[in-house]
Amino acid sequence: MTLTVKNLTISRGGIPVLEGLNFTLAPGKALILRGPNGVGKTTLLRTVAGLQPPVEGDVICGPETIAYAAHSDGLKGTLSVSENLHFWADIFGTKGIQNALDGFDLNSLVDRPAGALSAGQKRRLGLARLLVTGRPVWILDEPTVSLDVASVAMFADAVRAHLSEGGSALIATHIDLGLDAEVLDVGPFRAKPRSGTGGFDGLDESFL
């Protein structure tokens, strides 16, 4: 399931941050996004995931193909690990959470309420959710935050397994995951401030 991004311009708070982005993510491939903090990586991921409309250009991918995971894991403290995972399995209509538990070594924590997990364990549970979605294209925003070295390796293995099954991943991260993935530095795509054309587009630009 290829994900193609054509001539994409994205904005944050009405101001364009990145423009002219073009890349394709073929099945079995991963793409690492690099760039200084605040350049717009998160905004880019949210736009590709469809949470935010792009200003220009388009994101082409099949329906129901994108699984998005951001800083906050969306876990419910009062629900146990298995309840959390079962919930997401039901939402995405996939069966069984066993491979997710194995993939992130959560079997020992199955019945523990998510609120009682450590930050690393919560992160692993958040990422395990990806395995439950059954979606080919993963879009991950700084997935290895608060993960220790062992967990990072575990996460890299999970991504490799996902890629080998024909899935793809777009990851914004500073850590070298040891994946054979191309790297896209979004720095050069920073939106150049437009001259006060007064021309009309749906942006604050129209007020410049």
Add this chain to the structure above:
Amino acid sequence: MMPDLGKYGDTVLSAYAVSIVLLVIMVALSIRASRKARAELQKIEGRRNG
């Protein structure tokens, strides 16, 4: 010149007074806000082109 308002004089006058005051305040505030916004814009535009 003042028309004979009869016993309802104060009613009519107070209604007119309140309404006119409200209208005047609205217009005055709008003009003040417009001037303030225009001045601020000119200050920034001055800085940008200057």
Add this chain to the structure above:
Amino acid sequence: MIALLIRDMKLAMRAGGGFGLGLSFFLIVTVLVPFGVGPESTLLAKIAPGILWLGALLACLLSLDRIFALDWEDGSLDLLATSPLPMEGVVTVKATAHWLTTGLPLCLASPLFGLLLSLPAEGYQWLVASLVLGTPALSVIGTFGAALTVGLKRGGLLMSLLVLPLYVPTLIFGAEVARRGAEGLATTTPLLMLAGITAGTIALLPFASALVLRVNLR
């Protein structure tokens, strides 16, 4: 969709705050009324339907900001937005969860509170009927208000200001059904209007709430 409803109900049960909040507020309001207006039962009987309806309405209003706030803070709203569930579905499930945790208990408990305010005997069934028909609308309209103010810091007060005017038609017809029922008059017209408003709200408002939620998720 059912999974989301079951999860929300579980959360409400586990957190414990879900059921008790609305009911206890309704109880307090009902108990305070006689202190305010005096204990004579004739007076209380006359204003009982209106007061009970106002209590139910305010109890609903009270628990609205928790509908999206929890999911907003821990990021599940983003994840739900990228799930196969349509936002309209998510919003309707949230409204149903709110009704089950707040609206329904109010309807069931209202006869008890009717006693406190010496509601006339024939008023009870109409009170419950009007609440059962009206509270779903309160939940759906409330969910719209919650979606409007989900991202704001002190959104609670603003939400009440936005939602209360929208509650007026439901309150008028609901209280009217209860009042006419208590006085033994025919209640068909207000009942039909109440049902009509609730049906219309349930059918149309989720689209506005979903649109607003998507805007807030940007």
Add this chain to the structure above:
Amino acid sequence: MGSIWEYANPVKFIRTSEIVLPWVSILATVTLIAGLVWGFFFTPDDYRQGSTVKIIYLHVPAALMAINVWFMMLVTSLVWLIRRHHVSALAAKAAAPVGIIMTLIALVTGAIWGQPMWGTWWAWDPRLTSFLILFLFYLGYIALWEAIDNPDTAADLTAVLCIVGSVFAVLSRYAVNFWNQGLHQGASLSLDKKENVADVFSTPLYVCIAGFVLLFIALVFLRTRTEIHKRRTKALLARERLG
């Protein structure tokens, strides 16, 4: 001249408002003063209501404007949601305070006029009550604009609120009618009925209404221009921080 959508372009709007505004303001002031003076000084007393009938020249135009301003906001909200034109959203934001003041004037003059007629400052009469509800809708609308800092999100949310609010305002109008019969007199100027207000009263009334409409137009032009200037300052400041 190009389609009307062209005027939704901020820079073009400002240019046209520079030309139109002075004229509309003068016209508005003249018409308003003429109408009020004519109504106040040169109309006889009503045999029943005495001189209080003179309040009609404020109460009726303000009430008419209160409803039509909300309707204008509804149209501009729809234009914003469908055509995504910034000026339309800002025009709605600019019109709201004018609308709330008009509703306030309608309520206050209604209450003052009602005092000698009905013996009470406030009667829960269907028409007065629906203006009170309209006032709450305006309040909520303006509060929502102030509560959100991202201008585009604010425009979207307030537009949806305006549309939903309009449906419920109409619903409330009939619910309130059902809820209480009503002391308010019949419509002074209704299209279907023959002129039920004598001509000597209605001509100055039309002039006053024209005055209020022109005042509203002038204020909306002025206030929309202010909003555009504010948005431009905000955009320039943001650019400076970015640049």
